[in-house]
Amino acid sequence: MIIDSHCHLVSSKFPEEEIPSLIKRAHDNGVTQLVTLATHLGDCAQNLTIAEAYETVFTCVAIHPCDVIDSTDAFIPALRDFAKHEKCVAIGETGLDYFHPAPEGWTEQKYHQRQRDFLEQHFALAAELGKNIVIHTRDKKGTASLDDALLIYAKWADRVQAVFHCFLGPLENATRIFDLGGLISFTAISTFKSANDCSKAAADAPIGSFMLETDSPYLAPAPHRGKRCEPAYLKKTAEHIAHLRNETIEELCNHTTQTTRKFYNI
Template sequence: MLIDSHCHLDRLKAAPDQQSLKQIISDAKARDVDYFLCVNVRQQGFISMRDRMAEFDQVFLSAGVHPLDVQEGLDTTELNEFVKEPKVVAIGETGLDYFYANETKALQQQCFEQQIELAVQVNKPLIIHTRDAREDTLNFLRNGHADKVGGVLHCFTENWEMAKAAIDLGFYISVSGIATFKNAGDLRTVMRKVPKDRLLVETDSPYLAPVPHRGKENQPAFVRDVAEFIAELRGESYEELAQYTSENFFNLFTDAAKLAGR
């Protein structure tokens, strides 16, 4: 069994309706992918995402505001209601992105701080996006006592020092198809070092399709390609990596474990 620990099923061009979405999930199941975490990026899009995923028991949800979408605003009262939804197992995707949106730095920090506070308040783990903001990301997590709830640095592209610091805070490291790219040598070095009990796999679909699917819209089925690549990189069997990354997912997202009857 595999779990796509981070995807955006509501954003797939290949799934404009429920029937095509069912096929996407079926295609993933055929490649050993049993569960999915569909991650919210825009607060204004949560309701439609929730409604589309309602019929799929194997799809869990998060609620939050991506750092590249903070200009649309963060309504903490509404978000606090969203996190009470039965299928919401995490807060995010939140974090800091100074690479693409340095001009909204102050607003990003404010929204990040608010979402860390909410996560601690409701005792749900955080899903973190970070780019060109290593020191600030870690400082906000430390100062906000995010170690109380833990979380994951998703689609990890940073160095080992940041990975180690996040792990020390109780966070997991999630690897996407980026690790399969030709220029990802430094990232592959990091992925060899991540302890077994702190590693997750993801697609971040519809973005960042792994080799050999480059140029296509990414799909959850392709998490199998990521898992096989990382297993070989680490000198492990695919079956071993699939087992422990799935266990890690449920150890982190305990509400998902309850929903799955584990």
């Protein structure tokens, strides 16, 4: 029994007609619940429709940092309507992406500022609705996006809990998240031989501080690496992390499931 705490079922990589078998394969592989995250206003309704159709599927709604340019400035009223739905269990995926270059006509400075403005507004909405938040940070090198996201999180940490998803390590970076009461989550990157910081962080992270996720359709674990990922593959990541931690798969699943249920209130 594991929960895929972060996937994107409304991806063009998952044809609509495949959703029932995709969810069935997840269940057949011990993934009992799934959280599918929207990335812009245009896919919130579809995510909610899937969550309404399946008792085991929940959703989060937000504007992804890579989608802030295409979004209207006044996105909050529409997002609020989606977020009030009972199957919407958090605000996400929002955050800061300093990895991808600024789109044409935008300076990096302006692009990143818009992402920070959006992140701040997402926190305000989360606080208003009493929901937690799912944050993406990514840098070419260094930790500028994490540093900036933590500065914003610090202002809201007494009201909203954040998960910094797809955590890459090292664990020292997570201590700053934990200090604010936040969580991290691990993808299949923890199973990649080249990702030492990530697998070491997955081995050492305290019980109760982290969740498991696929981030599918991205980041397939070995032996599917480079191909389309899907929620059923979470089992492979869980087996790998349990091994790294010297835990049984049951122990790992038990505590990560508890952490995830508490975070999303499911």
